[in-house]
Amino acid sequence: MEPPGARAPRLLLLALLLGAHPGVQAAMQVSVAPLVEVMRGETVTLDCTPLGDYSQYQLKWFLADRSGTRHLLAEAQVQGSEVQARVHASRGRSPPYQLQGQGHLVLVEAQVKDERDYVCVVTAGAAGTAEATAKLQVFAKPETTDVSPNLGTLSVMDDSAQEIATCHSRNGNPAPQIKWYRNGQPLQVPMEVNSNSYMTSRTVREASGLQSLTSTLYLRVHKEDRDxxxxxxxxxxLPRGQHGHLDSQAFGLTLHYPTEHVQFWVDSASTTEGWVREGDSVQLVCRGDGNPTPEFTFYRLQGQEEKTLSTNLHGNFTLEAVQRNQSGTYGCRALDYDAAEEAELSQTLGLRVAYLDPIELSSKEELTVTLGSSVTVTCSVQGRPAPALRWTKDAAPLADGPTLSLSSITFSSAGTYVCEAYTPTVPLLSRTRALKLLVEGVPELMPEKIQPQSGGSWREGDEVRLVCSARGYPEPKFIWSEKGESSTEPVPGGQGWVRSSLTLKLTSAMSQRGVFCEASNPHGSPRHVFHFGHLAPQTSQAGVAVMAVAVSVGLLLLVVAAFYCMRRKGRPGCCRKGEKGAP
Structure with a gap:
């Protein structure tokens, strides 16, 4: 058994606990949701329900302000199924409070100002009094998040944190939390001021009760932040433990950072070995990795001296119609006074100008040789880098190198030969020189075969077309032994061949002596004779012609006789044999 002195403190502790929780009554209890969450503008209903079977009770709703003072809002007298409800004061709220059912407090279009403690007190006669508190929380989604970046130039050489941007989130409830991101990754920024990074934050409660938050970010910037x-x-x-976020537009910074390295290159058509063609415009480009862009000086090294060519801010220098004497070493220097001593602010490159002089031939451009002879022609050229040479004819390669050698020359050897100089390492740099070769000699004669039209033998009076082709230099002239319709024309693609044709009718005299064509030039006159053999006579054709004439005359006589009889029609004995007509 406990001593009386030990039981007294326990009873006192129980009494204090019961006093601290007035909603806990031995004979009366009330059910009220301790926390009610609602979106701004929605209708909310606060329920207060006595726990037990009470036929008669009184229910009151109080508004507890921040000082703890309670203000009666509404009350209801409940007797069985009858309810007498009355709203005492709305305390300036619009729309006013409503009391529905058996004591449900209704707030239409919930506002942030409605965030209060609402106390429900129920008295049920001998059962006593019980009360419970409902805390109302109103949520409001903030407006679009906007950001105001620093539009100035931030120096990476500054050893303290600089203002980056200010972020604004307006008209939300409860106040949102602003977070900062770089390249999509969250920044862990403290609120304490330091030289590397920090942020400040300020919350303003608007007249509507909504809250606006402003956050300013400070960072010590580095060159890596330029992009x-x-x-x-x-x-x-949001209610029921939900969350959301609103992102601002992304922005970049304008940074000032000194130049550390310089790049220098030729921004024109060139080879991998750095050759450029003589006559081209060559652009030299110099770029530094600093901001703002420094001033650039272009120069050319001549021995140990530098010859300044140009100084500008855009970092370009053009050599118009570059010449071979402009080959050499060129340099570029960035003038950045903020750069560190170890920075590489100068670069050089070697410019090599490729060229080809006109090709020289060891002979004239038009060379005449004798049929069956030999000839050797060479071509030469000066250029840099060393060019290659080759000979071609009709686009077909003949020989690599400067020498063209031809032996046992024929008429087919005549034509145009081309010496081409080119540089394999410099595309499109080439030159050509043409050599025209003429071959002198007795004309070469080539007749075309002929066949009788009937496939058997030639007949007297047959028409025949005779063709002779010849080539040589000077160009041969054709002579035919017979007269007829003749023409002379070049043979298309015939390598100097000329063709002559003669059309005539065969006679018996031609069967004996034939018909010849002759191709003549100062070196000779070759001849070809066309033979036709024995010509068959044309008798069968003459007999047919005579018979045709006789038949025609006989028919004409019959027609005349018939006409005469018709004229004497009606006269006795007309047209009868041995009978005379009346006088």
Whole structure:
């Protein structure tokens, strides 16, 4: 058994607990949701239900302000199924409070100002009094998040944190939390001021009761931030533990950082070995990795001296119609006074100008040789880099190198030969020189075979077309032994061949002596004779012609006789044999 002195403190502790929780009554209890969450503008209903079977009780709703003072809002007298409800004061709220059913407090179009403690007190006669408190929380999604970046130039040489941007989130409830991001990754930024990074935050409660938050980011910037993308995001809470966020637009920074390296190159058509063609315009380009762009000086090294060519901010220098004497070493220097001593602010490159002089031939451009002889022609050229030479004819390669050698020359050897100089390492740099070769000699004669039209033998009076072709230099002239319709023309693609044709009718005299063609030039006159053999006579054709004439005359006589009889029609004895007509 406990001593009386030990039981007294326990009873006192129980009494204090019961006093601290007025909703806990021995004979009376009330059910009220301790926390009610609603979106701004929605209708909310606060329920207050006595626990037990009470036929008669009184229910009152109080509004507890921040000082703890209670203000009566509404009350209801419940007797069985009858309810007498009365709203005492709305305390300036619009729309006013409503009391529905058996004591349900209704707030239409919930506002942030409605965030209060609402106390429900129920009295049930001998059962006593019980009360419970419902805390109302109103949520509002903030407006679009916007950001105001620093539009100035930030120096990476500054050893303290500089203002980056200010982020705004307006008209939300509860106040959102603003987070900062770089390249999509969250920044862990403290609120304490330091030289590397920090942020400041300020919350303003608007007249509507909504809250607006402003956050300013401070960072010590580095050169790596020149391409970084920053943005801020407002993270807010919603009823039932939900969350959301609104991102601002991304932005970049304008940084000032000194030049550390310089790049120098030829921005024109050139080979991998650095050759450029004589006569081309060559652009030299110099770029530094600093910002703002420094001033660039272009120069050419001549021995140990530098000859300044140009100084500008755009970093370009053009050599118009470059010549071979402009080959050499060129340099570029960035003038950046903020650069570190170890920075590489100068670069050089070697410019090599490729060229080809006109091709020289060891002979004239038009060379005449004798049929059956030999000839050797060489071509030469000066150029840099060393060019290659080759000979071609009709686009077909003949020989690599400067020498063209021809032996046992024929008429087919005549034509145009081309010496081409080219540089394999420099595309499109080439030259050509043409050599026209003429071959003198007795004309070469080539007749075309002939066949009788009937496939048997030639007949007297047959028409025949005789063709002779010849070539040589000078160009041969044709002579035919017979007269007829003749023509002379070049043979298309015939390598100097000329063709002559003669059309005539065969006679018996031709069967004996034939018909010849002759191709003549100062070196000779070759001849070819066309033979036709014995010509068959044309008798069968003459007999047919005579018979045709006789038949025609006989028919004409019959027609005349018939006409005469018709004229004497009607006279006795007309047209009868041995009978005379009346006088």
């Amino acid at each position: 970084a993308r920053f943005h801020c995001s407002a993270h807010y809470r």
